[in-house]
Amino acid sequence: MELKQFGIIPIDYNTIGNRLFAYKSPKDKVSKLERSGQLVRLKKGLYVVSSEVSNQSLSNELIANHLYGPSYISLESALSYHGLIPERVYGISSVTFRRKKSFLTSMGNFDYFTIPEKYFPIGISQIVVENKYAFLMASPEKALCDLIITRPGIRFQSVKAVREFLTQDLRIDFDAHQKWDVSIVDECGQNGYKKVELNLLSKFLKNEFNI
Numbered sequence: 001m002e003l004k005q006f007g008i009i010p011i012d013y014n015t016i017g018n019r020l021f022a023y024k025s026p027k028d029k030v031s032k033l034e035r036s037g038q039l040v041r042l043k044k045g046l047y048v049v050s051s052e053v054s055n056q057s058l059s060n061e062l063i064a065n066h067l068y069g070p071s072y073i074s075l076e077s078a079l080s081y082h083g084l085i086p087e088r089v090y091g092i093s094s095v096t097f098r099r100k101k102s103f104l105t106s107m108g109n110f111d112y113f114t115i116p117e118k119y120f121p122i123g124i125s126q127i128v129v130e131n132k133y134a135f136l137m138a139s140p141e142k143a144l145c146d147l148i149i150t151r152p153g154i155r156f157q158s159v160k161a162v163r164e165f166l167t168q169d170l171r172i173d174f175d176a177h178q179k180w181d182v183s184i185v186d187e188c189g190q191n192g193y194k195k196v197e198l199n200l201l202s203k204f205l206k207n208e209f210n211i
Contacts, residue, residue: 003038003049008056009133010066013045042067042105060107061127061135064092067103068112071096072124072136075113075150078143083176095120095138095146113150119192123184140177141184144201149193156197162204180205 006015016039017026030047033039039047042063051058061073061081075093079085091109097117103110123142128134138146144166148154156162166172182205189198205211 003033003053004055006049006054007132008048008051008054008058008062010042010046010048010063013047016047040106042107043103048107056132058107059129059133059135060092060110061137062133063105063107064094064110065135067105067110068094068096068098068101070098070120071112072138074138074143074146076147078138079140079147079170079172081137082140082143084140084143084172085170086173087171095150113146115146115149116192119149119188122187122191123181139181139184141181141205142188145185145188145192145198148197148201149188154194154197156200159200159204159207162197162200163208166204174208178209180209180211182206182211 013030016030030039034041034047037050038053040050040058041047046067048058048063064073065071071094073081073092074095076085076087076089077091077093080087080089091111094110094112095115096112097115097120098112100114101112123139123145124136125139126134127137154165156165182202185198185202185205189195189202192198
């Protein structure tokens with residue numbers, strides 16, 4: 001079996017097993033491929049071909065989408081990807097309308113936070129990389145909303161409090177994203193938790209960028 005044909009897209013055991021029908025024990029063969037480092041186990045029944053075999057760099061963002069879903073990358077991971085926060089983010093944070101979940105893999109930590117199902121599809125972007133693969137990620141606006149509603153300690157009583165949170169706590173670089181789509185924040189406020197906080201975020205962005 002030519003593993004390279006799978007590229008860097010995560011594959012389940014059944015997909016691999018179907019290609020190993022000639023072996024007496026496909027399960028033993030998969031285990032052997034894993035021990036040799038040709039396959040990387042992400043969780044029970046889910047693998048990715050190693051970069052040494054595929055000759056491509058593995059994408060933690062792509063892995064995150066496949067590891068637990070439906071989900072998309074958000075929170076600090078999305079803010080970092082969009083160049084909005086200076087800190088390097090370790091691990092990948094995503095959101096889902098399923099229950100909260102965490103995975104510790106050889107590729108790093110993958111954490112999933114719960115949001116309302118009707119709120120889920122708002123403000124999601126598909127990131128296409130070199131026309132080879134794509135993954136789902138929150139827009140900058142949605143990532144901020146997700147961060148606010150998933151963190152119990154974040155509460156605002158004024159637009160000033162929003163400004164302090166964004167500029168002092170998160171250290172948002174507003175120059176990295178000039179065209180803020182406040183309609184995403186407004187729609188999140190109508191369909192998510194913490195309506196007061198999201199409405200104040202909307203007011204801050206409108207005041208800051210004269211929207």
